[in-house]
Amino acid sequence: MTTIVVFVEHSKGQARRASLEALGAAKAAGARVVAAVEGSDAQAVASTLGRFGAERVAVFAGDGRVSADRSARDLAALVREEGATACFAAATSSGKSLMPRIAATLDSTLHSDCTGLDLTGGAPKVVRPWLAGKLIATLESSAPVLCATLRPNTFAVQEGSGSAEIVAKPSSSDLKALLVSIEAKTGGKLDVKEAPIVVSGGRGMKAPEHFALIEELAAAFGNAAVGASRAVVDAGWRPHAEQVGQTGKTVSPQLYIAVGISGAIQHLAGMRTAKTIVAINKDADAPIFKVADYGLVGDAFEIVPALTAAVKAIRAQR
Ligand SMILES: Cc1cc2nc3c(=O)[nH]c(=O)nc-3n(C[C@H](O)[C@H](O)[C@H](O)COP(=O)(O)OP(=O)(O)OC[C@H]3O[C@@H](n4cnc5c(N)ncnc54)[C@H](O)[C@@H]3O)c2cc1C
Incomplete structure (x- = not known):
């Protein structure tokens, strides 16, 4: 049986969902899964990971200092020690910082932001x-x-x-950057x-204060985040942390609702792998409709409040 090492990120004493998905991907591949957790809360987090597919959890409690160089050395050493044939992390900021260093330390290559895996025999x-x-x-690794x-929201927990x-x-003590x-x-x-x-809202929302409509729709769902096009981020209407697209974040949610967003190729680059895409735009020829599963042609200022009320009503019935 092959062994896969998975780096598990955590926050406030809980493993991040994207890391649990990475554990799930390793488990689904039929591998023996070794999780690696770092930091002061690591012990508490480690005790939960057996439920999510880990057979062994390596805890690097460290000395309170955080360094990607050190993490990479520790994880590369763990990969060697466990005889692992694969090492995964979520494609988050930390995963993207860490995994190239691990690949370099192991003299391997990096496959970033993967949306699929086939480890069922032969070359992965x-x-x-x-x-x-x-x-x-589709790339074959030798x-x-x-x-x-692994792209968040793509693999099942x-x-x-x-x-x-x-x-x-033990963590290594040689720190290059802290x-x-x-x-x-x-x-x-x-x-x-x-x-x-x-x-997500775009320039079709006309003014920053109108994003209250987007926030209300997101709040009605209870588990939704607000996203934005670059046009509104560049205009200072929304923070860069919300930008979806080529120069923003790549998202793969179950449901992506694009409101007043034209669907420029750079925006599509960040959201086209969403499972279901709903577009609301008053221009029936807007390119966003080419990738949308459901399209609502009309004025966002009428449609969004109606949608918010409908979502609230449905949730109230449950
Ligand atoms: C190198 C590079 C990188 C880029 N990276 C990104 C990126 O990461 N993310 C990104 O988003 N963009 C990115 N862009 C910018 C991208 O090309 C577009 O300019 C941008 O996505 C447009 O934003 P928008 O759709 O909000 O605005 P617009 O293109 O102006 O579209 C506004 C839309 O709102 C609709 N609308 C207007 N009023 C209403 C209404 N009342 N109701 C409903 N609909 C209405 C209009 O019909 C229109 O389709 C990048 C560009 C470059 C060159």
Whole structure:
């Protein structure tokens, strides 16, 4: 049986959903799954990971200092020690920072932002969007260790009743760069990359104060994040953390609602892998309708409040 090492991120004592999805992808591949968790809360998080497919959890409690170089060295050492043939992380900011370093340390290659995996025998294959999502490439790896970041909201979490062996690991002390602080710009709100529903607004909203309509629709769902096109981010209407697209974030939610967004290729690059796309636009010829599963042609200022009321009514009945 092959072994896969999965880097698990956590926040406030809980593993991030995108990391649980990476564990699920490794489990679904039929591998023995070894999770790696770092930091002061690592022990508490480690005890939960058996339920999500990990058979063994390596805990790097560290000394309170955070360094991607050190993390990469620790994880590469773990991969070697476990004889793993693959190493996964979620394609989040941390995963994207860490995994290239691990691949370099292991003299392997990196497959980033993967949306599919085939580890069922023979050379492992990964699927990933290319050229801003215009092409979907299947790549075969001949590297001894397959290093990949996995797109959030793409792979299923596999929750069961298992338990994992937990082992404490020492962290290396050689730090080249140290993370000093992180300031959350989303103010504790759901991140567009991880939310199951994203409601995005574009220039068709006309003014920043009208984003209250987008926020109300997102709030009505209860588990939705607000996204934005670059046009409104550049105009200073919305923070960059909400930007979806080629120069923003790539999202793959269950439901993506684009309101007053034309559907420029650079925007589509960030959302076309959403499972269901709903577009609201007063221009029936807007390119967004070419990728939409459901299109509503009309004025966002009439449609969005009606949709919000309908979502609230449906949720109230449950
Ligand atoms: C290198 C590069 C990188 C880029 N990266 C990104 C990126 O990451 N993300 C991104 O989004 N863009 C990106 N862009 C910009 C992109 O090309 C578009 O300019 C941008 O996406 C347009 O934003 P928009 O759809 O909000 O605005 P517009 O193109 O102006 O579209 C507004 C839409 O609103 C509709 N509308 C107007 N009024 C209403 C109404 N009352 N009700 C309903 N609909 C209405 C209009 O019909 C129109 O379709 C990038 C561009 C470049 C060159």
